[in-house]
Amino acid sequence: MQTEINKVELRNLRIEDYKELKNSMIESYPEMVGSYWKESHIEKLLQLFPEGQLVILVDDIVVGSALSLIVNEDLVDKKHDYAKITGNYSFSTHDPKGDVLYGIDVFIAPKYRGLRLGRRMYDARKEICEQLNLKSIVFAGRIPNYGKYADELTPKEYIEKVKRKELHDSVLSFQLSNDFHVMRIMKNYLEGDKQSKEFAVLLEWNNIYYDESPRIINLEKSVIRLGLIQWQMRPLKDLEALFEQSEFFIDAVSGYGSDFALFPELFIAPLMADYNHLSEADAIRELARYSEPIRKRFQELAISYNINIITGSMPHIIDGTLYNVGFLCKRDGTYEMYTKIHITPNEVFHWGMSGGNEIKTFDTDCGKIGIMICYDVEFPELSRLMSDEGMNILFVPFLTDTQNGYTRVKHCAQARAIENECYVAVAGCVGNLPKVNNMDIQYAQTAVFTPSDFAFPSNGIKAETTPNTEMTLIVDVDLNLLKELHEHGSVRILKDRRTDLYQIKKLR
Incomplete structure (x- = not known):
């Protein structure tokens, strides 16, 4: 790492973060010119589901983000592409009463990759899923390295080689290491994604604490x-x-x-x-x-x-x-x-x-x-x-x-x-x-x-x-x-001290 880091912070996205968010996203997707969220999109996400929008800051600068919606499980099970799952980018598919957390974006600026900051955001997503008592996290991940092998491997063959660690894919390998499993291959998922040949892999992480009956989850780590x-x-x-x-x-x-x-x-x-x-x-x-x-x-x-x-x-x-x-x-x-x-x-x-x-x-x-x-x-x-x-x-x-x-x-x-x-x-x-x-x-x-x-x-x-x-x-x-x-306790040593007889205090 070239630059010494003094502080890392993971928190919810705020609208005043937009300029830094945009810059970070442009750096993260150089091959997809003009592919970044507009300020109106971010405003809409924050209006609908503020707790599901995360950013990670290094020395108070936004360097990555994870954005998500809550959708119904039957919508995920149906054939869909990126435009459909996001309601043609209107986020009308968001349903507060849904049962699946659907990830619509995650990225880390290139300068800060290799520090496992993406893993930190995924861990936070898992916590949100558990706290909201949702069944699972689902998203369609790009396979940006597939374009190099498309002439010799089918998407299925490519995915199997990545699973066996015979090949490395910057997105899929990361997702598999974070306990996500492959549901199915999605064709024509994201228009213009030439690196993936417009293929994507639908991935899922199951919440083992999910309970069909509503319950309050203790948020304090014990x-x-x-x-x-x-x-x-x-x-x-x-x-x-x-x-x-x-x-x-x-x-x-x-x-x-x-x-x-x-x-x-x-x-x-x-x-x-x-x-x-x-x-x-x-x-x-x-x-x-x-x-x-x-x-x-x-x-x-x-x-x-x-x-x-x-x-x-x-x-x-x-x-x-x-x-x-x-x-x-x-x-x-x-x-x-x-x-x-x-x-x-x-x-x-x-x-x-x-x-x-x-x-x-x-x-x-x-x-x-x-x-x-x-x-x-x-x-x-x-x-x-x-x-x-x-x-x-x-x-x-x-x-x-x-x-x-x-x-x-x-x-x-x-x-x-x-x-x-x-x-x-x-x-x-x-x-x-x-x-x-x-x-x-x-x-x-x-x-x-x-x-x-x-x-x-x-x-x-x-x-x-x-x-x-x-x-x-x-x-x-x-x-x-x-x-x-x-x-x-059987004895309560801290409570039973005779502070009327003795005390310990700092002198400086």
Whole structure:
């Protein structure tokens, strides 16, 4: 990606977006000159079905859109073309009492393709379909690569080859990867579509939550999926090798629909091997030069894979002072920094690190979270202050060299989950680094801990990895269980505190 992205926003289309929408559409369909929606069309769509019209913005500029109608299922079953399904572009086919969400357009400007922004809009369409209790999403997708094979393949043969991944079609391949299935081939669907030879593929996504009886669907997301990475320390040739390995794990956990990816503390340490001839204090400061490039790349990955990434931690220099920091790279393109507050004697003695001065929580699209780096979890005051601010999930990237160190982290993390009635996710590094001083051995067992009550596992462990083996841990946590615990638990630790006798407060 050539340009650094600061923010990505998905929202409903507004009429004042029209100029940017038009420009983006012209860029997206260069082969179809003059094929863009007029302002009167957009006004009509917003009048009929405003919640079905979506745009995606990058740094406040519209770069893509997904437009749709609600139609009756029998209209979809009949033979139709683009003009007929849109009521000859009057949208008279829209029926608020219909049962199918029909997609009439979706596009992303070429400059912003490859960031999975289209997938994000399709996920939003699926949410609309579920919220409105519609049977399915249907649309006729172009097959723009078919023109190259029309002399040797029938449309059916072409579609089968795309399904088997023997051929790639920019539109059809994308739709199939988004859980749409082929209903039938449409001939003479879109007049003037030379790339597709005017063929289209009618595709459908079924809403498994559809209920013929009307019901209210809870729009608030309560089940959050966590993707934790137990990282193997290994020699790395350069920064790109680190990015390649990191993206592999992000791709893996996002492929399972994870909302968060958590990396361990100081997982970038293999890059310090190039500076092993220096003193330990000088070597860690050289490693700090990578913190900004890493932050920028992880921001891009958070957008591309539609996942919130907690980057573990890394050395970072601010005004000449060395800190242990990490970044929360959100899937909307923004980021925030967190800093290790309590520094271990080892970090002070060998590296000359200093502790941070800010205790804070973070607002995300999955609720309020807290992040503490390793040693910080052994100080209960921090998490209690975060809990007072509404934290539901505490993330703890850690690095421990011995089983003794891990035992401290594990049992303190479990205590934080119980006393604050929250989930605690910990992720660490495993393996050896023979060419990096002060980072030679690691011991870890990544896990998600829970409160201890009837709605949770009896041992307070939701899931954990095999110790000292590189792997991922995918875990669902239900925030509604925490709400139930706060009000009706066997014990109610947060409610039963004697604040008339004692209090904890921030001094700054």
